Amino acid sequence: MRGVAYPRLYLRMALYIGAALTAFVLIGALAFATIATWELTGYLEARSSEISRDAASVVRSGGREALQRWLQNEASIPDGASVYIFDENGADILGRSIPDIYTDFVNSALAADREEATGNFRPIRLTSQVVGPDGEVYSFLIVPRNITLFGSILTAAGLIAVALGVIAIVAWLIAGRIGRPIGELQQAVRNLAAGDINARVPNQIANRPDELGQLAHDFNLMAEHLNQLIEGREQLMRELSHELRSPLTRLQAALALAAARNSLGEEERRRVDNEIRQMNKVIGEILRYSALDSSIKMQIRLVRLDRLLARLIDVEEIEARTADCELRLDCEKNLEVAGDPELLTSAFENILRNAIRYAPPHSAIDITAIRKSDDICVTIRDRGPGVAAAQLDNIFEPYVRTGDDNSGTGLGLAIVKRVVTRHGGDVRAESCADGGLQMTACIPAADFS
Numbered sequence: 001m002r003g004v005a006y007p008r009l010y011l012r013m014a015l016y017i018g019a020a021l022t023a024f025v026l027i028g029a030l031a032f033a034t035i036a037t038w039e040l041t042g043y044l045e046a047r048s049s050e051i052s053r054d055a056a057s058v059v060r061s062g063g064r065e066a067l068q069r070w071l072q073n074e075a076s077i078p079d080g081a082s083v084y085i086f087d088e089n090g091a092d093i094l095g096r097s098i099p100d101i102y103t104d105f106v107n108s109a110l111a112a113d114r115e116e117a118t119g120n121f122r123p124i125r126l127t128s129q130v131v132g133p134d135g136e137v138y139s140f141l142i143v144p145r146n147i148t149l150f151g152s153i154l155t156a157a158g159l160i161a162v163a164l165g166v167i168a169i170v171a172w173l174i175a176g177r178i179g180r181p182i183g184e185l186q187q188a189v190r191n192l193a194a195g196d197i198n199a200r201v202p203n204q205i206a207n208r209p210d211e212l213g214q215l216a217h218d219f220n221l222m223a224e225h226l227n228q229l230i231e232g233r234e235q236l237m238r239e240l241s242h243e244l245r246s247p248l249t250r251l252q253a254a255l256a257l258a259a260a261r262n263s264l265g266e267e268e269r270r271r272v273d274n275e276i277r278q279m280n281k282v283i284g285e286i287l288r289y290s291a292l293d294s295s296i297k298m299q300i301r302l303v304r305l306d307r308l309l310a311r312l313i314d315v316e317e318i319e320a321r322t323a324d325c326e327l328r329l330d331c332e333k334n335l336e337v338a339g340d341p342e343l344l345t346s347a348f349e350n351i352l353r354n355a356i357r358y359a360p361p362h363s364a365i366d367i368t369a370i371r372k373s374d375d376i377c378v379t380i381r382d383r384g385p386g387v388a389a390a391q392l393d394n395i396f397e398p399y400v401r402t403g404d405d406n407s408g409t410g411l412g413l414a415i416v417k418r419v420v421t422r423h424g425g426d427v428r429a430e431s432c433a434d435g436g437l438q439m440t441a442c443i444p445a446a447d448f449s
Contacts, residue, residue, distance in 0.1 A: 052128035324361040331369030347419035350412040358384030
């Protein structure tokens, strides 16, 4: 299973959120500056205009009343700016109320306190002033019309629009990069649960280098394994049907022949007995193969493989002599493994009998057992016809036969594979350069630490 060095999905989410915040700050600042500049245009024009000098001319010729008419009807005030003219008491000459946020500013900076202006001292004024014919001083206050000290509605609306836009983009990215893969994975799970054994998550998602990609990759592996199991079971049923139908057909033929003769002769009786034995053998191999499922608990004991192999050769010596071949054992001493002795005997017995079946007359079968690092490896080599390279990968699958010999059940090497795998080991088959087949089963040695 592929490993993920760090939580890439969480990092990606953090990057999305960080990028969203950064984009919001930058775009928001740009939007604020643009909107504020546009809204302040009228205010800046008013500040730089000659409006104060025009007011001075008006008040000099007509006094307060002329100044009031001019401010109300004739003054050229740019859009976006408001002009207030205050008398010495801090009241607007048109009687307008000033915004509350400017009240303190007017009281402290614009309302002239006569006691401040004493002698030759005059306080700093933050705006223009004009003096009427009667000596009254009028102060100007030019402020933005739509902008307060806390900003404007348009600026706030712009920032909200920017925030919504950034959120929408990030949501779209998250939906595309995270939501869509989850949806694809969910749909694949539902399809598999509905019976579609070919349901897979697209490789575009399974190849992603984050947790979602790893999950999709593991799902595809699981689905592939389930597919192989189901296909194996179907193949097993087909082969089982064939293996049992053939002897049953021959039994029927023998019984029909006996019925025609009105008696069961010795030859027919022998054929019936052989067919029954073959059926019993097939059923026994199937039961043994099924019993090696991972749910079956093994009887683990300390097993001396050197002694187990020696006993096995003693048993198989008669069959080897019948086939006119020699069994040669060469193994180290004290080769100990933790395993089920009955299952291990069955596995090596299947390999050895397979070698005897294909061994040519006057040939030798070599059985060697040695320790390699933390494993004990048992090798059984014959001098038979061998196996084609294209078949070596499938030789341990159920009901796979090599050559034209159909005398076996096709489960022997499949049983070997399951037994060795259940013991934490591995088995492989190799064709020898000078002819024959070599099978090597490696099982972890017993650990006494």
